[in-house]
Amino acid sequence: MTRNHAPFLADLAAAYERHAPQSAALNERALHYLIDGGSHSVRLKEPFPPRIVSARGAWLQDEDGHHILDFWQGHLANILGHNPQVVTSVLADAFQNRHGLQLGMTDRLQVEAAEIICRQTGQERVRFTTSGSLATMYAILLARAFTGRNLVLKVGGGWHGAQPWGLKGVRYKTGDSGGYQHTESAGIPATVTDEVLVTRYNDSDQLRDQFARHGDRISCFLVEPFIGGGGLMPAAPEFLQTARELTHQCGALLIHDEVISGFRFRAGDVSALYGVKPDLLTLGKIIGGGMPVAAVAGRMDIMELAGREKGNQVKFFGGTYSGHTSSFIAAKAMLTHLVQHEKEIYPALSENGERMRQIVVAAFKEQGIYACCTGGGNEVVPGSSLWMVHFPHREDVRLDTPEKVFDPAVCDTVLNHQVMDLGLLLENVHVMGGHGAISVAHTEKDLEVFNQACRSLAHRVCQYLK
């Protein structure tokens, strides 16, 4: 599978440039001022991203006037679609009648949001911040301070944000020294690189081995119960249970990073579905209702290290904009809505997520190409609202670890991601790196639009692969 896809991808890029001349022109302008034309690497598609002028529900409009069906949904935060009325109405009211911009003080909204999070996750205390990256960083600081140990164990393919301990073992490297044992960013203190151990997702034997060798020096095991950037797959129940037992035995903390999975499968953490309670839980994305809110929730005896009585040992200060008024107006509205409508929202998301996955697989099958989608569930987790497409794919490999998802011998991810992204944009459908999420705002008609777009894309790919 060493075919050179460059000419095919260049053709797609050229077609997209003709399709979106205003976005292309804005990109030229952006490159004069912004690194790569923007401020989040993932969003800066090549050759250029569509520049958006409005967003509502399932749909976007770009500078070129295209109506684009969106499955990226606010970087996977917008479970109710873009700008849902349940959030915008309370924000509008606050801006009109009270306050909305930075207050730099505190109010009842944070209390109410924290109450909901504690009630729905069974955790004892919460502290808020503004991004998932900060939440996982603070959680690690708490774990290191609590245990007095340095090592952080994480899984290969686990993305926990751009913070020092998160920047090892994120992207799969091929070749002899490949895998997930490398650091992603220059500029990180060497000690951090040495302090992060990387183990394989869903591999309990390797986890036992890590704890047998380093157990008395491990401060925490940081893991997503449903891995996001590593390929959208649920943890095997036995893996999480093993993690819980080993961390207990070795005096390490278990941190579940639920920045993606929190409030996505139920109105609370997905950990609860596994019956595994982590010592610390990180949340982000959905809980902010479209505003920058993230949180660490956890055991009182650990969280209190950030508190006054313990001399603020861990400087979990949250940041100037933490607890921002507008953020908590949105967060409270979103959390309240998700709790109140849990019974309708989550089964619908799970069902429609499954339909999305089936649509993709069927569209490729029609053209004789084997594709599969991750994002489905297992014996404890219902399928998610998420899907990631893998094609052309080896039929005999079951995807359960990031190593398999990103192994070029199993699936051609380079072709896969770029073709999905650009090919679907030409059909006015937006996904990111071959993956996406359905929201409550997506209708039957939208699913049909997606179906037609996937069929056109699969036809295009088939013409190329033939």
Ligand SMILES: Cc1ncc(COP(=O)(O)O)c(C=O)c1O
């Ligand atoms: C599991 C997980 N943890 C942490 C983060 C970092 O969150 P943020 O982008 O809000 O900093 C992400 C971001 O996608 C994530 O998926």
